[in-house]
Structure formats: structure tokens, C-alpha cells
Amino acid sequence: MKAAPAGGRAVLYEHDWSLDMYVDLDAARSLAVAWGLAARSRRSLVYVPLRAGRGGPQGVGEWRRSSVVLDLVLVHHGLGFPPSRWKAVRGRLGAGRPHTVEIPETDFPADGEIDYRRRGFEEWRDELRFGFAAQTLFLTGSATAFRWSGSLVHSLVSDGPVRTLEYPGMHECVTLRHEGHSAGWTPRNRPGTVHIEYAHGWKVT
DSSP states (O other), rough: OOEEOOOOOEEEOOSSOOEEEEHHHHHHHHHHHHHHHHHHHHTTTTEEOOOTTTOOOOOOOGGOOOOOOOOOEEEEEEGOOGGGHHHHHHHHHHOOOOOOOOOOOOGGGGGGOOOGGGGSSTOOOOEEEEEEETEEEEEOOOOHHHHHHHHHHHHHHHHHHHHHHSSOOOOOEEEGGGGGGGSSSSSSBBBBBEEEETTTTOOBB
């Protein structure tokens, strides 16, 4: 078990049609580190507690909020951890011991360095899979899947503040999809897309 570093404000809402996450700059940094840990720690669960931030940022319309707020767990698919065990594991967690973790930016390839054509091969398995258990979204995948999707998450750190200032009124966001599909649903008919939006200057309502 590895808990993602604390920092910043973030919340993850579940709607009938999608999953919507809002992060400030510090939380975007922490989230990128969580993705880096998941890519590097093949035998760990990376736990990102988010339910405490259920208020969300100021300026988010009521229709974009939800009473269903989720935590997040990232896990390498090689561990074979079933989400159904999560509630029992979480119940045994203690305070833990703090550690310093540095994830180099080189862990997240630039978009031009990613060969998306590889997705066309039949043996391709490097996509995120969504799962749900005990008020938690599980994202399971390979190291490659976490590095590729982590590049999107990391772009919120590098591009979010700049583009928000350059284009007032616009928002910077990324979207992650279950197994890369655009249909928007998991096999259990739960939302299959996560929309992560950078909330500049987050003020709690």
C-alpha cells in the first residue's frame, strides 16, 4: 500500500453519465506523483483519498456536483488485486510512516513521443480498466498505461495555470477512458470516463 502525497484540493464526483474530478495546482502535482508511483510500484496499491473534498471548487454549477463522492486507487494489473477486497484492506490501514518520493518528469512522455499506432495491434493490453468498490474508483493497468495516462494528468501541472491565465473563462482538462474506448461505460454499466479539470484559484464553497 502506498498513499499518494497529500497536498492541494481535489474531489471526484460520480454522476450517472460520467466521473468528474476537480483539482487545484498542488493536487494536480500530487495526482501526477500518484500516477508515477503506480507505474513504478508494480506490487503496491496507490491510494488517493478524495472524499473529504466533497464541497468542490467555487463556480462549479450544481448540476456538475454530486452526492456520490469517490476515493481513488491506482494498481498495476500484474498484482491481480480484486476491488472487492478493498473495503477490508482499507479498514486495516494505520497512520503509516511518511516517505519522500521524487518522480522525474521524464517518466511522463510528451504526446509526440507516444506511438498511438500500437493500439491497433491485437496483443495491445496497455489501457486503463475501471472498477468500483466501497466508494472508490479503481484504475488498473500496466506501467505503460499509467505513464501514458500520467502524461495527460501531468499536463494539468504544466499547462493548466498558463492556459487559464491566457484564456480567462476557459478551463483546462483531460479525459481518461476505460480501456481507451469512447463508449463511456464499463461492463457493469458504470461511467467509463474520468474528466479531470484544473480549477485555478480554487475557493471552497
